[in-house]
Amino acid sequence: MNDRLKALYKTQILAHAKNSFNEGVLDDYTHKIQAYNPVCGDQFDLYLKFEGDVIHNTSFKGYGCAISKASTSVLAKQLLGKSKSEAKALIELFLKVINPENSESPESLTSDEELLAFASAREFPERLTCANLAWEKVKEVLEVA
Amino acid sequence: MQSIKSEFPIFENARKEGRSLIFLDNASTTQKPQCVIDAISGFYTGYYANVGRGLYWPATIASASYDQSREKVRAFIGASSKKEVVFTSGTTDAVNKVVNSFLLPQLEQGDEVLVSEMEHHSNFVPWQQACQSKGAQLKVIPLDAELNLDLSELASMLTDNVKILAITAISNTLGVKNDLKKIIKLAHQHNVKVFVDAAQLPLSEKIDVQEMDCDFLAFSGHKVFGPTGIGVLYGKQGLFDKMSPLAYGGGMVQQVSVDKTIMADLPSKHEAGTPNIAGAIGLAAAIDFVNSVGVEEIGRHSAELRKYAVECLSEIEGLTLLAKDAEGTAILSFTVEGIHPHDIAAFLAEKGIAVRAGHHCTHPLIQKLDIAGTVRISFSIYNSEEEVDLLKNTLDEIRSFFL
Numbered sequence: 001m002n003d004r005l006k007a008l009y010k011t012q013i014l015a016h017a018k019n020s021f022n023e024g025v026l027d028d029y030t031h032k033i034q035a036y037n038p039v040c041g042d043q044f045d046l047y048l049k050f051e052g053d054v055i056h057n058t059s060f061k062g063y064g065c066a067i068s069k070a071s072t073s074v075l076a077k078q079l080l081g082k083s084k085s086e087a088k089a090l091i092e093l094f095l096k097v098i099n100p101e102n103s104e105s106p107e108s109l110t111s112d113e114e115l116l117a118f119a120s121a122r123e124f125p126e127r128l129t130c131a132n133l134a135w136e137k138v139k140e141v142l143e144v145a
Numbered sequence: 146m147q148s149i150k151s152e153f154p155i156f157e158n159a160r161k162e163g164r165s166l167i168f169l170d171n172a173s174t175t176q177k178p179q180c181v182i183d184a185i186s187g188f189y190t191g192y193y194a195n196v197g198r199g200l201y202w203p204a205t206i207a208s209a210s211y212d213q214s215r216e217k218v219r220a221f222i223g224a225s226s227k228k229e230v231v232f233t234s235g236t237t238d239a240v241n242k243v244v245n246s247f248l249l250p251q252l253e254q255g256d257e258v259l260v261s262e263m264e265h266h267s268n269f270v271p272w273q274q275a276c277q278s279k280g281a282q283l284k285v286i287p288l289d290a291e292l293n294l295d296l297s298e299l300a301s302m303l304t305d306n307v308k309i310l311a312i313t314a315i316s317n318t319l320g321v322k323n324d325l326k327k328i329i330k331l332a333h334q335h336n337v338k339v340f341v342d343a344a345q346l347p348l349s350e351k352i353d354v355q356e357m358d359c360d361f362l363a364f365s366g367h368k369v370f371g372p373t374g375i376g377v378l379y380g381k382q383g384l385f386d387k388m389s390p391l392a393y394g395g396g397m398v399q400q401v402s403v404d405k406t407i408m409a410d411l412p413s414k415h416e417a418g419t420p421n422i423a424g425a426i427g428l429a430a431a432i433d434f435v436n437s438v439g440v441e442e443i444g445r446h447s448a449e450l451r452k453y454a455v456e457c458l459s460e461i462e463g464l465t466l467l468a469k470d471a472e473g474t475a476i477l478s479f480t481v482e483g484i485h486p487h488d489i490a491a492f493l494a495e496k497g498i499a500v501r502a503g504h505h506c507t508h509p510l511i512q513k514l515d516i517a518g519t520v521r522i523s524f525s526i527y528n529s530e531e532e533v534d535l536l537k538n539t540l541d542e543i544r545s546f547f548l
Contacts (some may be wrong), residue, residue, distance in 0.1 A: 006546075009488075014547065040487055041504050041511070041518055063517050065487035066547070127491065 008124060009066060012117035016070035021077040022059040031145065035062075035072070035137040037129055042068045044134050046076060053083045060134070067121070067130035074114045075134050084142060091139045098122060098131050149438060150527040152178040161497030167532045170499045171447075172317050172345060172476045172523035174367045177431075181370055184430035185423050196422055197396055211422050214429035215412070218377050221432045222362065223353035228382050228411035231391065232425055235376035236344045237267040239363030240311070242378060242391040242415075243340055244271045247361070248309055250389065254280035257306045259337070261286040261294055261323075262513055263316040266506040268342040272311055281308075285509065292316075292468040294323050296331070303335040310337050315345035318505040318521065319468040320451065320476030322349070329358050338384070344368055348435065348525065349444045349474055354379050366424060371431035375424030378415075385411050392417040438526060447475035447524040450533060454522060457537040461544065467519060478505075478519035481540070484547045486518045492543045493520075498536055 026047035033046040042064030049057040058076040063069070075094075079087055097106045098121045106119035121131040150156055150165075153176045159166040168176060194204035196211045215227050224230055233239040248258070258272045262285050276283040284302055289295045294312075303310075310332045315322045329339045338360040346352060347369045354362055361384070366375035380388075390397055390408055394417030399407040408414045435443065454477050455469050463482035481489060490502035501521040504511040511518060522536065 008491075009546070039503075042487075063485075065485040065491075067488070069485075124491070130487070 008120040013070040016073040017066035020073035024059050026059040033141050035134040044072045055079050068133050071131045072134040167498040169522040170501050171525040175370050178434050181427050181430045185427040188426045214425040217429040217432045231378045231412045231415040233376040233378045235365040236363045239378035240271045244275045246388045246391050252279045252281050256281040256308050259284050259310040262288050265317050307337045311340040313342040318507045320471045320474040321468045322474050351440045366428040372424050372427035375421045375428050391415040394418045443526045448473050450524040451477050454533045475524040478521045486520045489520050496539045
């Protein structure tokens with residue numbers, strides 16, 4: 001199996017795709033965010049429970065390829081405990097890490113391995129929408145929330 | 146097969162890991178042989194002009210070539226007259242035109258339109274939207290357990306209320322072939338007109354619209370080695386005569402005054418505006434190519450590869466083939482337990498193997514099957530058993546990587 005693609009699917013991603021973080025429906029959510037890609041059919045519902053300004057609990061449910069599922073799982077995990085402005089900053093950071101047009105190297109942006117795992121998506125423009133699907137949706141919601 | 150493959154320059158140019166592209170996405174579109182590319186560039190470089198009106202010599206050659214292309218299409222589908230052959234931009238365009246000019250003018254509340262559960266969105270959404278705009282009902286013919294069209298259900302759904310039955314010749318997702326002669330005969334017993342989506346048919350078997358007795362039939366040039374942007378709508382002359390023009394504009398009129406317009410005769414009546422001349426010329430070259438190899442030969446070769454793929458892929462644990470016993474088609478869909486179709490397609494692409502993954506523009510079918518999508522492989526004349534072997538080996542590797 002070739003190294004370029006292996007890098008994309010590195011252990012972090014496969015691990016999150018197989019054993020996702022908080023998969024399921026949150027009973028007492030305050031925000032339900034639907035991420036759907038009509039082109040490929042990937043579909044995730046992300047549940048956030050805000051307490052005041054802080055995201056107190058998260059979960060997600062849905063289906064998609066390993067990349068989109070893992071990226072949604074990482075998002076759910078990393079949003080936990082973040083304030084709204086921290087969450088926005090996190091999402092901006094992640095989108096920079098995977099953006100092929102960004103001249104900064106992923107490693108110069110963060111040392112977080114869960115986020116860096118998706119940096120290889122820069123080399124696979126057709127998979128960018130898998131990596132950013134849920135992140136873009138949450139970004140939209142946070143901007144108006 | 147090597148000599149036929151060498152007529153397709155893409156296999157020289159598009160290489161990965163020292164190998165030619167392995168193109169297993171022929172249900173989506175086909176690669177182009179040099180003769181088609183030459184015909185198109187020959188038109189632009191040698192005798193380009195508009196058709197119909199020019200009195201100078203490139204225009205007369207262009208007009209004659211355009212007309213000849215129509216004649217080639219006529220012979221290709223066995224129509225009795227060129228008047229029954231209208232160029233469109235593709236199958237989707239043809240469906241929309243039949244909806245607008247044949248169905249909508251007569252569609253009333255309480256009427257019904259029949260489609261099947263295996264239709265491509267292009268032969269589903271236009272009918273659905275037309276029905277919704279008039280308060281008519283779209284009824285969907287179900288598939289049986291083997292994923293074949295349920296003919297007994299169809300029989301019971303054919304009533305006096307049905308205005309048209311729109312059915313695909315071959316499911317683009319499953320590779321299941323419908324018994325069109327039987328279906329059309331059944332529909333005609335109830336005076337129901339039939340539109341055939343033949344997008345996947347022309348390289349599977351020789352089309353004979355008269356023997357089939359369909360009322361309308363459409364296919365796309367790009368799926369038969371021709372260029373994109375050109376397609377064909379066949380319609381029985383009596384229907385084309387009665388129908389209002391598929392579009393209005395220049396080139397489709399006899400006389401125009403401030404008060405009224407007298408439409409041109411068939412087929413011009415249904416072709417408004419400057420047509421896709423290069424597309425028609427390219428399509429004609431593609432038909433010449435297909436005829437030189439033989440539709441039967443292409444169909445046989447592709448169906449045998451499907452059969453071979455069924456054998457090979459059956460050995461893979463956790464892999465489920467859909468409609469695996471479908472006969473005489475080039476399309477095969479499968480799923481692999483625990484691995485999403487897009488992940489499989491991405492890994493195959495890295496090996497230079499082009500396949501489709503997803504819902505293949507057949508949401509209603511994918512919902513019925515209750516799956517996330519499928520991986521679809523589809524064969525043509527330039528594919529080989531060695532390519533299927535490589536596919537099989539790569540799928541084994543993918544399984545061991547993911548599972």
